[in-house]
Amino acid sequence: KKDHPERIPRNRLILTNNSYLQDYLKKGLSPLVQAFQNHPGLHSWDICNEPEGMTTAENWGLVDAKDRIDIATLQAFINKTAGHIHRLAPHNKVTVGAVSFKYLASKGPLGNIYSDRALIAQGKDPLGTLDIYQGHHYAKIGTEWSPFQNSAKAFALDKPTIVGEFDMKEYLEYGASSPRKLYAQLKTQGFSGAL
Numbered sequence: 001k002k003d004h005p006e007r008i009p010r011n012r013l014i015l016t017n018n019s020y021l022q023d024y025l026k027k028g029l030s031p032l033v034q035a036f037q038n039h040p041g042l043h044s045w046d047i048c049n050e051p052e053g054m055t056t057a058e059n060w061g062l063v064d065a066k067d068r069i070d071i072a073t074l075q076a077f078i079n080k081t082a083g084h085i086h087r088l089a090p091h092n093k094v095t096v097g098a099v100s101f102k103y104l105a106s107k108g109p110l111g112n113i114y115s116d117r118a119l120i121a122q123g124k125d126p127l128g129t130l131d132i133y134q135g136h137h138y139a140k141i142g143t144e145w146s147p148f149q150n151s152a153k154a155f156a157l158d159k160p161t162i163v164g165e166f167d168m169k170e171y172l173e174y175g176a177s178s179p180r181k182l183y184a185q186l187k188t189q190g191f192s193g194a195l
Contacts, residue, residue, distance in 0.1 A: 008067050015054075015069050015077045025084045037089035044093035044132055046164075047081050052099045057110065071113055072122050078114065078130075079123025086127040093131040097164045101135040101145040106156035108145075115158070132192070133157055136165035148182075152190030160192040 013020040036042055052058035056068045082094045102108040112118065116129040135147060143149040147163045155161075163186055168179060186194050 008063055012067050012069065015073055021077065021080060025081065029081070029084060030088060033085055033088045033092070037092050042092065044095045045085050046134070047078055047085075047094065047096050049097045050099040050136065051078070051096065052103055058099060058103075071110060075113060075119050075122035077123070079119040079125050079128030081128070082119070082130060083123070083125035083128030095130055095132040095134045095162075095164075098133075098135045100141070101137060101147060101150075101155055104133050104135050104155060104157060104161070105145065112156075130159065133159050133161040134164035135161065137163065138167050147186060147189065147191055150189070157190075161190075162192050163194040165195065 014024045015021070033045070051074055052071075053060050054063045054067075054069060055074055056070050059068055078096055085092060085094050096114055098104055098114065103110065103113050106112050106115075114130055114133060119129055120126060135145075137146050137148070139146070147166075152161050168182070172179075172182065183194050
């Protein structure tokens with residue numbers, strides 16, 4: 001931000017101005033999807049890492065108030081971007097790395113903001129849905145939304161769900177004797193895997 005003060009306002013235009021979004025989809029995203037859609041190492045397209053951090057719901061102080069977006073704007077962006085990817089590469093999977101399972105849980109403070117219904121309601125693209133839910137969790141924020149303390153069923157998740165980011169050291173301290181046992185614990189709890 002300090003080195004490039006124009007970066008955040010410019011990025012915000014992609015999220016809030018349809019003309020900028022269409023340019024991004026056509027000139028930025030399309031060439032990437034077309035080039036890598038058949039790559040054997042491609043698991044899924046992660047539209048944005050922890051996008052809630054730039055919203056009014058979950059700001060970490062890195063984005064000035066004037067540049068923050070609301071959840072509905074984020075959902076419309078995710079919907080349109082996912083739909084674009086699905087049209088270009090229908091066999092590819094799409095996900096978003098949510099900062100916390102509280103944004104995926106039906107009983108979360110905002111409900112599952114990435115459900116098909118929620119995304120389509122904001123962006124209007126029927127193909128703009130996620131194939132895989134992905135949540136992140138760090139022990140320092142407590143256990144309420146922890147995938148290690150709660151099952152996928154407890155979050156009422158209706159799609160395959162992976163734990164996309166977590167601090168291995170903290171979770172090994174919870175009693176798992178190895179990363180392999182930790183991954184097995186997540187599978188037992190109904191998650192589709194972990195990264």
